[in-house]
Amino acid sequence: MTQEGQRVVLRRHPIGALRPEDFSIEAQSALAPGEGEFLVRTLFVSVDPMLRIFIDSAPLGGTFPAMPPGTTIPGPAVGEIIESRHPNFHSGEFVEGRFGWQNFAVSNGAGVNKVNRALGGPANALSIGGLPGFTAYVGLRSAGGVKPGQTVLVSGAAGAVGSVVGPLVQAAGGRAVGIAAGAAKCAYLVEKAGYAAAADRTAEDFTAQLARALPNGADLYFDNVGGPMLPRVLPFLARGALILICGLMDQYQGEDRSGPDHLPALLRAVMGKGVRLQSFTQAGQQALRPAFEAEMAALVAAGKIDVPLHVEEGIERLPYALCGLFDKAVAGKVLVRVAAPVETTTHSRIVEETS
Numbered sequence: 001m002t003q004e005g006q007r008v009v010l011r012r013h014p015i016g017a018l019r020p021e022d023f024s025i026e027a028q029s030a031l032a033p034g035e036g037e038f039l040v041r042t043l044f045v046s047v048d049p050m051l052r053i054f055i056d057s058a059p060l061g062g063t064f065p066a067m068p069p070g071t072t073i074p075g076p077a078v079g080e081i082i083e084s085r086h087p088n089f090h091s092g093e094f095v096e097g098r099f100g101w102q103n104f105a106v107s108n109g110a111g112v113n114k115v116n117r118a119l120g121g122p123a124n125a126l127s128i129g130g131l132p133g134f135t136a137y138v139g140l141r142s143a144g145g146v147k148p149g150q151t152v153l154v155s156g157a158a159g160a161v162g163s164v165v166g167p168l169v170q171a172a173g174g175r176a177v178g179i180a181a182g183a184a185k186c187a188y189l190v191e192k193a194g195y196a197a198a199a200d201r202t203a204e205d206f207t208a209q210l211a212r213a214l215p216n217g218a219d220l221y222f223d224n225v226g227g228p229m230l231p232r233v234l235p236f237l238a239r240g241a242l243i244l245i246c247g248l249m250d251q252y253q254g255e256d257r258s259g260p261d262h263l264p265a266l267l268r269a270v271m272g273k274g275v276r277l278q279s280f281t282q283a284g285q286q287a288l289r290p291a292f293e294a295e296m297a298a299l300v301a302a303g304k305i306d307v308p309l310h311v312e313e314g315i316e317r318l319p320y321a322l323c324g325l326f327d328k329a330v331a332g333k334v335l336v337r338v339a340a341p342v343e344t345t346t347h348s349r350i351v352e353e354t355s
């Protein structure tokens with residue numbers, strides 16, 4: 001069986017803020033799986049901020065090679081296998097993998113996960129059961145886990161990753177405090193996402209809110225945004241706290257957004273309070289998948305996690321959805337549906353985007 005569809009490619013390396021014109025849509029050539037491969041029809045495609053790094057002309061200051069224009073945008077997607085010549089993957093199975101921004105993909109199974117129905121419908125395999133959920137899990141593990149009574153401060157807390165950090169911290173007996181933009185997202189954190197308290201980064205009394213939420217300081221700062229938020233939270237870190245860099249959302253659209261040099265304040269915290277700084281990546285941590293899925297399934301079954309999904313319709317919406325992530329007004333995970341849904345389950349709560 002062969003299929004034809006569309007794919008979204010990089011048209012040019014973005015300069016500063018992303019624009020939809022940085023991408024173009026092309027017809028996809030017919031694909032057929034070879035021996036040991038399978039063909040996937042994608043249903044939902046994930047929209048992830050880290051893509052902004054990968055499509056830059058000098059990713060993370062040139063740490064990675066630049067992606068040539070014309071390349072299909074990479075990233076996680078969920079789909080249905082429609083033809084298989086692979087012994088362990090079968091037609092009709094739902095799988096999550098780095099299938100990219102395209103209607104069809106051929107895979108040899110590397111890095112592909114079968115959709116775990118204990119984590120909800122297929123779309124949830126890109127949220128709590130996919131990259132954001134796994135990132136939250138691996139991040140807390142890389143920090144040595146959360147001990148009962150410890151306080152974890154999270155920036156970008158109402159995003160896809162932060163929405164999973166809260167329930168994981170709560171389940172470990174810790175106390176999660178979230179930073180988000182606006183009262184609605186802060187209410188979401190406390191009422192739905194396992195956070196003990198939240199601070200509104202757009203409020204005039206943000207610092208006072210942090211002080212109230214962190215009477216004994218934070219033992220761990222799970223940082224999703226970098227930029228000028230870091231010096232603002234330094235006074236609220238406990239002695240010996242760990243700053244865990246998950247991502248630098250504030251800096252992806254251009255280093256000049258970082259503003260003035262905050263290194264002296266960070267170094268004072270390192271020397272004066274024994275604060276430590278480290279990063280982590282979920283990449284290469286596949287061995288943790290079984291433990292991760294078991295823990296997430298327990299949270300789902302107990303009704304302790306429910307991350308809203310914001311679903312846009314049609315492959316042509318992908319560039320717009322990615323651009324919109326950087327001033328996203330909603331809490332939860334953003335996806336684009338590129339083919340008709342096959343089912344919904346009680347755990348797949350789909351909230352339609354209103355834009």
Ligand SMILES: NC(=O)c1ccc[n+]([C@@H]2O[C@H](COP(=O)([O-])OP(=O)(O)OC[C@H]3O[C@@H](n4cnc5c(N)ncnc54)[C@H](OP(=O)(O)O)[C@@H]3O)[C@@H](O)[C@H]2O)c1
Binds near residue numbers: 157161247332
């Ligand atoms: N280390 C890894 O292996 C790994 C893997 C996947 C993702 N990541 C990283 O994890 C981070 C979160 O990803 P995600 O999927 O949760 O993204 P997301 O759903 O887009 O959420 C990110 C949140 O960051 C906040 N934010 C955005 N721009 C900001 C700015 N300029 N200043 C302060 N806050 C800002 C927003 O919340 P408010 O506006 O409400 O504050 C937004 O909800 C990203 O940096 C991503 O690159 C890391």
